[in-house]
Amino acid sequence: MIAYILRRVLQAALILLGVSVVTYALLYMLPADPARQIAGRSATAETVANIREQLGLNLPFYEQYLRYLGNLLQGDFGRSYLQKTEVGELIAARLPATLLLMAGAIFCELLLGLTAGAIGAIKRNTSVDRTLMVVSFVGVSAPQFVVGILMLYLFAVVLGWFPIGGYGTFSHLVLPSVSMGFLGAGWYSRMMRSSMLDVLRQDYVRTARAKGLGRARVFFVHAFPNALLPIIAMIGIDIGMFMSGIVVVESVFGWPGIGQLAWQAIQRVDIPIIMGVTLVSACAIVLGNLLADLVVPLIDPRIKLR
Structure with a gap:
């Protein structure tokens, strides 16, 4: 190790x-x-x-x-050309908001995607399955800024359930998290459905059913954990997608994270900030992939690290 x-x-x-x-x-x-x-x-x-x-x-x-x-x-990211402030301080001040949004987005995409994929596998070739897969296809295809603007208009402007923008409370977190997680939920639902169908055809699942185990026990104890293995690997890759999409989502919802900081720096050609945000994002991607590689063997001991 x-x-x-x-x-x-x-x-x-x-x-x-x-x-x-x-x-x-x-x-x-x-x-x-x-x-x-x-x-x-x-x-x-x-x-x-x-x-x-x-x-x-x-x-x-x-x-x-x-x-x-x-x-x-030496730990010096340089000094912002226009803000006259150390880039490290600017990123450190904005990073907690971005990490909070990323955690919320990961939670939303896993909750929506895994649930839809599992239900689709159980209800295979039914109207429920087809409906969920169509919604998943829409989620994969729709640009994040379009989803964000539509959700902002419907749930904040028309219905008034959530604030239009800002940061600080749970209600501020919901819409940007769902907007970011909707794309990933589409991928996860399709992958979870495929993985679950493959696992349900395995011999050990048929053996568990032959022993008289209940359907819920077979599903949650024997099938579901093994179907999660490819999903865990995707989570590490997802961090990279989040770091690219977070610029758009934070700009749409006025979320004060490093994505909004990067967008402002790009508009002003503030090179030290652009470099700092890019390197921090690259570190997050590398760390996410490393953690995914380390977690998979804990779930499935048959997988060895080499």
């Missing part, structure tokens, strides 16, 4: 290094000029040149990147 974790940590470090190089290179090639953004439209060419020199933007790409990487290894 220790050797496996050490190998994965080394792989994670290499992945994060690659992410930092690619992201920094893409930002370096942007036609926008951060120095001009900071100085303002009315600034003189001399003022812009001085700002560019102060920020080191006049250096070659490799020198800029090595300087950034050296600071990053």
Whole structure:
């Protein structure tokens, strides 16, 4: 286990290094000029040149990147060009809200997806099964911003059940969590249905039924845990999808997380914030996949870590 974790940590470090190089290179090639953004439209060419020199933007790409990487290894994400604040402090202030939203979204997608998939497997080829699969297909196909706007209009504006936006109470969390979880619920319901049907055809399930065990015991004790194995692997991958979709959802609902921070930074070409959010998101994806790999053997001892 220790050797496996050490190998994965080394792989994670290499992945994060690659992410930092690619992201920094893409930002370096942007036609926008951060120095001009900071100085303002009315600034003189001399003022812009001085700002560019102060920020080191006049250096070659490799020198800029090595300087950034050296600071990053010391825990310094840099300083926001426009907000004049340490990027690490900005991310730390916004991260709890994003983690709360992510937890709520994961709970919603698992609750809706696993329930729909299990019911679909039990009611196979019935009208209930077909209806659930159609809803799942809609969930997979619908863009998150469309789902978010529709839910905001229906449940906040028309019905008034939830606040239009903001942060701080449970009612503020419901709509953005369901909006983010609706897409994943569609995937999970289809995968859970397929996995459950496969498990229900296994010999040990037929043996359990032949022994006279009740239907509920066969389902929850023998079939359901084994059908969850591919689902657990998907949860780690889902974190990456959440980190990409969270920018849109947080912007729609005015949720003060790192997604909204990243969107504001993109609009202003605030490179240190964009880099910081990207690296934090990459760390979350790597950590999610590692935790998924470690949890699966605890559920199914037949799986060995290598």
